[in-house]
Amino acid sequence: xxxxxxxxxxxxxxxxxxxxxxxxxxxxxxxxxxxxxxxxxxxxxxxxxxxxxxxxxxxxxxxxxxxxxxxxxxxxxxxxxxxxxxxxxxxxxxxxxxxxxxxxxxxxxxxxxxxxxxxx
Amino acid sequence: xxxxxxxxxxxxxxxxxxxxxxxxxxxxxxxxxxxxxxxxxxxxxxxxxxxxxxxxxxxxxxxxxxxxxxxxxxxxxxxxxxxxxxxxxxxxxxxxxxxxxxxxxxxxxxxxxxxxxxxxxxxxxxxxxxxxxxxxxxxxxxxxxxxxxxxxxxxxxxxxxxxxxxxxxxxxxxxxxxxxxxxxxxxxxxxxxxxxxxxxxxxxxxxxxxxxxxxxxxxxxxxxxxxxxxxxxxxxxxxxxxxxxxxxxxxxxxxxxxxxxxxxxxxxxxxxxxxxxxxxxxxxxxxxxxxxxxxxxxxxxxxxxxxxxxxxxxxxxxxxxxxxxxxxxxxxxxxxxxxxxxxxxxxxxxxxxxxxxxxxxxxxxxxxxxxxxxxxxxxxxxxxxxxxxxxxxxxxxxxxxxxxxxxxxxxxxxxxxxxxxxxxxxxxxxxxxxxxxxxxxxxxxxxxxxxxxxxxxxxxxxxxxxxxxxxxxxxxxxxxxxxxxxxxxxxxxxxxxxxxxxxxxxxxxxxxxxxxxxxxxxxxxxxxxxxxxxxxxxxxxxxxxxxxxxxxxxxxxxxxxxxxxxxxxxxxxxxxxxxxxxxxxx
Numbered sequence: 223x224x225x226x227x228x229x230x231x232x233x234x235x236x237x238x239x240x241x242x243x244x245x246x247x248x249x250x251x252x253x254x255x256x257x258x259x260x261x262x263x264x265x266x267x268x269x270x271x272x273x274x275x276x277x278x279x280x281x282x283x284x285x286x287x288x289x290x291x292x293x294x295x296x297x298x299x300x301x302x303x304x305x306x307x308x309x310x311x312x313x314x315x316x317x318x319x320x321x322x323x324x325x326x327x328x329x330x331x332x333x334x335x336x337x338x339x340x341x342x
Numbered sequence: 343x344x345x346x347x348x349x350x351x352x353x354x355x356x357x358x359x360x361x362x363x364x365x366x367x368x369x370x371x372x373x374x375x376x377x378x379x380x381x382x383x384x385x386x387x388x389x390x391x392x393x394x395x396x397x398x399x400x401x402x403x404x405x406x407x408x409x410x411x412x413x414x415x416x417x418x419x420x421x422x423x424x425x426x427x428x429x430x431x432x433x434x435x436x437x438x439x440x441x442x443x444x445x446x447x448x449x450x451x452x453x454x455x456x457x458x459x460x461x462x463x464x465x466x467x468x469x470x471x472x473x474x475x476x477x478x479x480x481x482x483x484x485x486x487x488x489x490x491x492x493x494x495x496x497x498x499x500x501x502x503x504x505x506x507x508x509x510x511x512x513x514x515x516x517x518x519x520x521x522x523x524x525x526x527x528x529x530x531x532x533x534x535x536x537x538x539x540x541x542x543x544x545x546x547x548x549x550x551x552x553x554x555x556x557x558x559x560x561x562x563x564x565x566x567x568x569x570x571x572x573x574x575x576x577x578x579x580x581x582x583x584x585x586x587x588x589x590x591x592x593x594x595x596x597x598x599x600x601x602x603x604x605x606x607x608x609x610x611x612x613x614x615x616x617x618x619x620x621x622x623x624x625x626x627x628x629x630x631x632x633x634x635x636x637x638x639x640x641x642x643x644x645x646x647x648x649x650x651x652x653x654x655x656x657x658x659x660x661x662x663x664x665x666x667x668x669x670x671x672x673x674x675x676x677x678x679x680x681x682x683x684x685x686x687x688x689x690x691x692x693x694x695x696x697x698x699x700x701x702x703x704x705x706x707x708x709x710x711x712x713x714x715x716x717x718x719x720x721x722x723x724x725x726x727x728x729x730x731x732x733x734x735x736x737x738x739x740x741x742x743x744x745x746x747x748x749x750x751x752x753x754x755x756x757x758x759x760x761x762x763x764x765x766x767x768x769x770x771x772x773x774x775x776x777x778x779x780x781x782x783x784x785x786x787x788x789x790x791x792x793x794x795x796x797x798x799x800x801x802x803x804x805x806x807x808x809x810x811x812x813x814x815x816x817x818x819x820x821x822x823x824x825x826x827x828x829x830x831x832x833x834x835x836x837x838x839x840x841x842x843x844x845x846x847x848x849x850x851x852x853x854x855x856x857x858x859x860x861x862x863x864x865x866x867x868x869x870x871x872x873x874x875x876x877x878x879x880x881x882x883x884x885x886x887x888x889x890x891x892x893x894x895x896x897x898x899x900x901x902x903x904x905x906x907x908x909x910x911x912x913x914x915x916x917x918x919x920x921x922x923x924x925x926x927x928x
């Protein structure tokens with residue numbers, strides 16, 4: 223299981239990666255959308271955890287770019303913005319994206335990741 | 343009854359007279375000059391309602407006057423004609439009788455005093471008005487006399503009437519008193535004697551009879567009928583224009599044998615006069631018949647009717663004006679109330695909008711705070727992990743680094759909350775010194791992250807030497823928040839937002855908020871400051887933002903203009919006084 227964490231809040235993703243490592247999950251970090259694409263081109267990830275609001279390429283746009291690289295790549299969005307319900311409503315696609323609001327609970331995040339992979 | 347008066351005054355008196363000046367609310371009134379609206383309303387209604395009335399009244403008066411005038415002239419002419427006929431007939435009749443007498447009797451019989459007395463008696467019986475008769479020879483000697491006076495043997499050679507009577511067949515004298523001291527007229531008929539010389543038969547006519555005839559034509563107290571001679575000396579007494587044998591002060595009309603009617607003024611009184619020379623075919627008389635009527639007197643009936651009519655018209659005008667005032671008051675009141683309600687609503691909306699814009703900012707701020715909170719959460723979580731997953735308590739340097747990171751994030755949170763507090767504090771309404779640069783950066787700070795995410799290039803350009811504004815900071819802040827929020831909604835990724843301030847003169851600054859966003863279509867440009875105009879179809883906008891912004895700028899004594907090209911960008915230019923005028927604060 224390999225996770226890609228993308229957020230412009232560097233300390234946040236770094237900490238998240240370290241904590242995942244402690245829990246036996248291999249996680250790479252990227253601070254920008256471009257960096258994330260580069261990493262995804264080299265490595266196959268199971269799940270990408272993306273911050274929605276990022277300078278340059280936003281989380282939503284990033285998903286569009288990463289999806290073609292790996293057909294099986296699953297996405298989880300993280301946002302500091304409270305309005306999650308609204309975003310979920312807007313997505314009418316068959317495959318619903320998962321949104322988690324900041325600040326987040328790491329155990330919940332890992333559970334969600336595991337669920338996603340199992341669902342498959 | 344007493345209750346009606348204040349009720350009536352209340353209905354007439356428009357409500358805007360009780361308007362209490364409220365600077366903040368007054369900016370939201372659509373109409374500012376209600377007195378003007380009210381007066382104009384009354385004026386227009388009055389002109390509309392009263393001009394036909396005035397026109398009709400005027401026409402009516404003119405028609406009446408013309409018809410009354412012509413009627414009066416006509417009647418005066420008729421009267422003059424009738425009186426003229428009567429006087430002419432009076433003279434003619436007697437002259438004919440005398441001619442008959444002369445022709446019938448001849449000189450010899452007439453000089454017989456007994457016969458003459460008999461003839462006088464018959465004349466008196468037949469015609470009346472003959473006082474005496476006498477026969478004169480060519481030298482003016484009275485040859486025979488019949489009558490009440492003892493005038494036998496008198497010589498009239500030097501009398502003017504005798505001089506005139508020998509020249510013509512017939513003669514009628516002016517009225518005079520002569521030897522007798524009684525006004526009388528002399529009528530003479532000249533006749534030839536068998537020896538070729540001539541004699542004259544003279545009759546004296548009593549003027550009493552003539553006067554009676556004349557007065558019988560008098561109609562009413564305002565008419566006067568009398569005779570004057572060619573010099574304007576009264577030959578019979580008049581009521582208003584002088585006694586007998588005195589000159590009339592009338593401007594004497596041109597002599598004419600035709601009855602002539604005209605209007606003149608005597609002692610300030612308008613009179614209608616009819617006059618005509620009394621002419622007999624056989625003889626020229628010295629008399630002019632005068633018929634004078636006081637116009638006012640004759641018109642009394644019309645005058646009374648006119649004043650009655652005028653009173654009715656005046657009463658109608660007063661009623662119409664009252665009704666019109668009532669209508670105007672009613673309409674202006676409706677307008678005023680609606681406007682007042684609108685102003686009050688807008689006033690509330692201004693506060694609501696202020697809160698809404700703060701709410702909008704708060705949402706952004708929550709996001710801003712969530713990021714450092716997430717860092718704190720994960721860092722603290724990791725520190726806990728360090729203790730629970732592996733015993734790394736010895737590595738204090740790493741721990742301190744994490745704690746610093748937490749403190750750092752707390753600082754970030756603190757900065758944001760302080761910003762928000764500082765912003766909210768500006769809410770108190772009072773005039774204070776405002777550093778525009780500081781206020782702008784404060785407003786922009788809430789959009790900093792958004793600008794970053796959306797790659798919007800925000801620049802602020804304010805000269806180093808720029809006056810501190812003395813103004814209502816809360817209003818200025820709200821203006822900036824509204825305009826910056828608008829700009830952020832208009833721009834897309836990569837667009838720019840430029841805020842440029844400059845000092846125009848000692849008491850004026852100009853602030854331009856320019857964005858290179860979507861722009862405003864021309865047809866909307868005029869409507870954007872109208873309340874409830876919104877292009878946000880998803881109903882996220884109330885349509886009040888710009889409308890309130892316009893009012894706020896007005897309240898600060900400034901003005902705003904907008905230039906926009908669709909697809910190119912929009913510029914809002916605000917002109918503000920450096921120092922707000924006194925009294926512009928609630």
